[in-house]
Amino acid sequence: MARAASRTLVGMWTRIPSSSLRVTGADRVDFVHGQMTNNLRAAPTPGLVPCAFLNVRGQIEQFARAYKRDQDVYLHLDAGQAQSLAARLRRYIIFDQVEVHDVSDELRTVHLWPGAALPGWQADGGDAQTFELAGSTVLAGRVNRTGAAGVDLHYLARHEAAVLATLPGAEVPLTELDAARVQGGIPDITRDALTGTLPQEVGLDLSGPLPAISYRKGCYVGQEIMARLEARGNARYHLARLNGPGRWEAGAEITADGKVVGQAGLHAGPGSVARIRKELPDGAAVQVAGQPATVALIRTHA
Template identity: 75%
Template sequence: MWTLFPSSSLRVTGADRVDFVQGQMTGDLRGAATPGLVACAFLNVRGQIEQFARAYKRADDVYLHLDAGQAAPLMARLKRYIIFDQVEVQDVSDTLHTVHVWEADGVPGWNADGPDAQSFELGGGVVLAGRVNRTGTPGLDLHYLARHEAEVLASLVGEEASLDTLDAARIRAGIPDIARDGFLGVLPQEVGLDVGGPLPAISYRKGCYVGQEIMARLEARGTTRYHLAQLAGDGWDVGADVTHAGKVVGQAGLNAGGLGLARLRKDLPESAEVEVGGTPARLQSLTART
């Protein structure tokens, strides 16, 4: 199966591209292989997520793949920090499209034993592929020129699955999508981005970056008040308050397939009765994972 994935993207070039992006993101781009793929977040000075991205480190550029609508604000942020750096930032959201292939062996040209990021010919052009887990089983994000879309999709094995179907699978697997779940503006550790979480995107051993001081404090303290949880139920909106005994105890993410992820207080009993936007919901066992 494959799913067209709404997204946006930036291409960073220039002699200082790796060091420049390294100084902004939570992941360790400098320590990655070339080609390589690093999940990361871009934080504000309070350590809260402004954007989530997957950074592809290549021989000639750094490609930043983001959720739809996220490229423009990240580009504006990066440009504010360019002083003497030899870098250029280009928004390529309209040029490149993305499809997620649920099983990597359905993509001709992909080397299962190769690196997490690979380029190869498919559908009459060169595609950039990244090993990405969006459903509980690693698949591939394929990034290709928009004008080649028909040929690329015709080269894929299996049928198209809707974005709703993909969301239901990732929520069932406990994998957050930071923008689609409405988790921007919170600490990475609260929504599964910490080391050992379902979507690790932080290195505590890399150099300084915006928000790094807060990350270091949280590492030293070893805990946050909130964590990622899974709720069973239907009918709520992204960002709806989760309440228990009349008090707000968290915020809910996207609801699909009768489940949703949520940022919930850790001191909430697993047997607690909660409501999401006034609708009864039930805590699932994911609360024990993170």
């Protein structure tokens, strides 16, 4: 990553494959708050809250970043996720005054790496900011995709050429961003094939690299499982890194002594992040899809 790190000084940015929803109506904040793992009500306006949407077993169905704004709640998701989340949200609309709009085709997102100077972005400002750029209104959020906070920039697709022309530095491919986030121990729930897992197992707990849970908010789908895990602290897996020279697909089985001990994320750069059994020590030798790798534990914030 030496080459990438040096280029950060002059600015780098990467296009993020995305989908997105807008939730409008008088009950929008309470409605979305009641579906997600984090505390949207407590966020400022404008504000930004990472969160997950769970099934009744407490397993992740979607990961999103929720932007709380004056007129809507904007949910930024990985590519291909908006349609299923929209269907889920609409099933729960009973008497709520809300509407769910899929705006995936209308919006685009780029991530400006740490150190890139985005015109209009206030580095000492809030986590979510709206400002004028290239003659249009854009939304930006402070987001950690590499191990340090950069900026996600959301803008209308029809303004893409003008917006991109204002960005500092050089565009770098998603493969470089993936390599940086693996090095930083940051999961990407969809790209790493981590849906269907518990948030505490993949770095979304309060001490993890991507905290997206509040244990003090009201009920939501899967909340009972989250409360049990908080009380007992007995998740059997956690997020770690795998280092290895081979390449493997996201979701590949990890084995040790012939037993399955976890699953690997997308291989990029030095290896991948992984959901792996807690009893495996730092430096443990494992096999991923028949290829050798070693476990590197990720420092938590607790």
